[in-house]
Structures are given as C-alpha cells and as structure tokens.
Amino acid sequence: SQQGEEDPQALSIQEGENATMNCSYKTSINNLQWYRQNSGRGLVHLILIRSNEREKHSGRLRVTLDTSKKSSSLLITASRAADTASYFCATDAGYSGAGSYQLTFGKGTKLSVIP
Amino acid sequence: KAGVTQTPRYLIKTRGQQVTLSCSPISGHRSVSWYQQTPGQGLQFLFEYFSETQRNKGNFPGRFSGRQFSNSRSEMNVSTLELGDSALYLCASNTGTGGNQPQHFGDGTRLSIL
Numbered sequence: 001s002q003q004g005e006e007d008p009q010a011l012s013i014q015e016g017e018n019a020t021m022n023c024s025y026k027t028s029i030n031n032l033q034w035y036r037q038n039s040g041r042g043l044v045h046l047i048l049i050r051s052n053e054r055e056k057h058s059g060r061l062r063v064t065l066d067t068s069k070k071s072s073s074l075l076i077t078a079s080r081a082a083d084t085a086s087y088f089c090a091t092d093a094g095y096s097g098a099g100s101y102q103l104t105f106g107k108g109t110k111l112s113v114i115p
Numbered sequence: 116k117a118g119v120t121q122t123p124r125y126l127i128k129t130r131g132q133q134v135t136l137s138c139s140p141i142s143g144h145r146s147v148s149w150y151q152q153t154p155g156q157g158l159q160f161l162f163e164y165f166s167e168t169q170r171n172k173g174n175f176p177g178r179f180s181g182r183q184f185s186n187s188r189s190e191m192n193v194s195t196l197e198l199g200d201s202a203l204y205l206c207a208s209n210t211g212t213g214g215n216q217p218q219h220f221g222d223g224t225r226l227s228i229l
Contacts, residue, residue: 030214030215031214031215033217033218035220040203040225041222041223042119042121042205042220042221042222042223043205043207043218043220044220045217045218045219045220048215048216048217050215088158090158092214092215101146101148101163101171101209101211101216101218102148102160102163102171102173103148103150103158103160103207103218104160105150105157105158105159106157107157108157
C-alpha cells in the first residue's frame with residue numbers, strides 16, 4: 001500500500017522558475033528519501049533526510065521535513081528542461097539488525113519544465 | 116563502479132507462461148530488493164534478499180518468488196502470468212547493513228503480458 005501522497009500530481013513550469021513538490025506520509029519514519037525517474041528508466045536517488053533533520057540541501061535541491069505534520073517538500077530552484085521527470089518521495093520505516101530495507105513510495109509528481 | 120544491471124530490458128510473454136528476471140547489484144552490495152511499478156498501483160515492494168536469504172516480503176501472491184546467489188546476484192520469477200503482471204520491475208541494491216542508506220536502482224525490466 002502507498003505510504004502517502006505527493007502533491008501536485010503534475011506540475012508544468014517555465015525554465016528558470018522554481019518547482020515545489022510536497023509529500024505526506026502516514027506512519028513513523030527513520031528517514032525520507034526523494035527519487036527522480038525519467039520516462040521508462042529506473043529511479044535515481046536525489047536526497048535522504050533523517051527523521052531528526054529538518055532541512056537538507058544538495059545543489060539546486062532543498063528538502064524539508066516536518067515530522068509533526070508527517071510531510072516533506074522538495075524544492076528545485078532555477079529549473080532546467082533536463083529536470084523534466086517524475087519525482088517520488090519514499091519513506092523508510094527503519095532498519096534494525098534483524099530487519100531489512102523496504103521503501104514505501106508515493107505516487108509521484110510529474111514535472112514538466114518548458115524551455 | 117558499475118551500476119545495478121537488470122536483464123532483459125524488455126520482455127513479452129503470454130498469459131499462463133512463467134518468466135525469470137535477473138539483477139546484478141553494485142559490487143559489494145549484499146542487499147537486493149525488487150519493486151513492481153504499474154500506472155494504477157505505483158511502486159510496490161516485492162521482496163528483499165540479503166546474503167541469499169529473503170528478509171522481507173511484500174503483499175504479493177506466491178506466484179512471485181525470488182532468490183539470491185552467493186555473488187549477490189538475484190533473480191525473480193513469476194509463474195502463471197496474468198495480464199495484471201504487466202509492469203516495470205525494478206531492482207535496487209545497497210550494502211544491506213546499517214540504516215539510512217539510499218537504494219540504487221537499475222533501469223528495470225519492462226514486462227508485457229499478451
């Protein structure tokens with residue numbers, strides 16, 4: 001089952017503008033991750049934010065996490081046509097010595113950046 | 116380092132047949148996970164293998180199975196294929212130890228059932 005929802009489902013912006021995508025989830029998490037998927041390809045890991053972190057940056061990406069609201073946002077600044085892709089948030093409920101990795105994904109936001 | 120490699124990239128089968136998909140993880144990675152991606156259900160976890168043992172399984176019927184070899188390469192098998200099994204099957208790997216690690220995904224196998 002899906003952990004949460006991304007919002008919006010689709011987003012179309014002009015090159016150079018900022019794009020903001022939101023993600024909500026339902027259960028306690030160890031970390032939240034954002035992935036990008038170009039059409040017909042695999043997922044590319046963008047950024048991981050731990051449950052005790054509130055904000056993280058990587059290049060043009062900024063991720064925030066609010067565990068009290070069970071939500072996260074991904075901001076892409078100065079977007080480029082090459083940023084056109086689907087973006088997914090994924091939650092990791094935690095790993096223990098006897099546990100395993102299992103990501104629970106949202107349904108994604110389809111971003112179109114118009115040149 | 117080479118990335119996660121999945122073969123084949125595309126596969127066409129008919130209902131009732133069975134299929135085997137292959138995944139070679141990044142060198143040194145011992146955990147391999149499999150996900151199914153469909154337009155309707157999105158990305159769903161199938162199972163995870165670590166050191167040749169299945170550590171976790173998602174909510175899929177027994178027709179879906181997998182295994183992992185001593186070199187960490189993994190295969191998944193789907194028997195008695197149904198139209199609804201048409202999907203992109205993605206494999207991901209990481210070291211399998213310690214928390215807070217990203218998954219590294221392959222480009223997937225696109226399975227079409229006729």
